[in-house]
Amino acid sequence: MNRTQAAGRPAVVAPIVQPRSGLAHSLDNIRDTFRMLRRNRAGFMGFCLAVVMIVISFIGPFFVPLDTENHLDKIYAPPSWDLPLGTDYAGRSVVPLVVHGGSQAMAVGLLAATISTLIAVLLGAFSAYIGGRTDAIITAVADVFLTLPLFIVLAVIAAIYKPQTVFFLAVILGLLTWPALLRAVRAQVLSIKERDYIEAARSLGLRPTHIVLNEILPNMAGYIIISFVFSITAAMLLQVNLVALGLVPISGNNWAITIYQAAFQKGALYNPNSTGYIMGPVVAIVLFQFALVTMTRSLEEIFNPRLRGNL
Secondary structure: OOOOHHHHHOOOOOOOOOOOOOHHHHHHHHHHHHHHHOOOOOHHHHHHHHHHHHHHHHHHHHHOOOOOOOOOHHHOOOOOOOOOOEOOOOOOOOOHHHHHHHHHHHHHHHHHHHHHHHHHHHHHHHHHHHHHHHHHHHHHHHHHHOOOOOOHHHHHHHHHOOOHHHHHHHHHHHHOOHHHHHHHHHHHHHOOOOOOOHHHHOOOOOHHHHHHHHHHOOOOOOOOHHHHHHHHHHHHHHHHHHHOOOOOOOOOOOOHHHHHHHHHOOOHOOOOHHHHHHEEEEHHHHHHHHHHHHHHHHHHHHHHOOOOOOO
């Protein structure tokens, strides 16, 4: 081909690639996350079950009214088509009690887990990174907390201060359940801080706060989130134990309060028709705990680069 023929050809213009908008990029991230959730069937089923129970607990009360009247002719009625879980000591349907009792129990678990996880992650990460006397003092305090019988300490504090609100109860739970996670976070940070990219960050003169918050903790996001989920389950169980044993005088609608009233106050244990009244909130707690624990399988695949490498 000579130069004349080459010059006669139209020039090929490369297409201009438009940058993707922030919304489109966010949608892609959501699709990828959802796809990774679906990879593990058990984890995805746990995620769906947890979402359903959260929706029922927080939105369901708007559609399922709570019966506040006594129906003496229906006391401890057995389960039927109209009353799937039977009735309670006042002849009220148990289903609204289960629907209305979930939000408070979940809120306590979520708030307590948030408090304990923040304390554990921040103190554990900074103590391990700074080292020296600071690390020794924080570790010693955590060891002291770990040697205390947790439930007995919670029971004594609850008996002394008598928390009247779920917020106060959640704060107490959060302030006493952080040491085990702190030790685990500290061990991880002690390993991470010796890696090359952390050494490079130090050589650039970056502050310890920046290195811990922007270089170390993001690489532990998967472990922290999974630990946070387990902290929710632990806080919910402690809450149920305290309330169900009558150690926390909290009023309102709560799965734990329903169990306490059914088992220790209203004689439901001695009535063969009250199985739904007793087991309704118990099954709800077990299902929610099971959903959260199973969901961690999918969360692990999302945050672990080795497991999501084949996506």
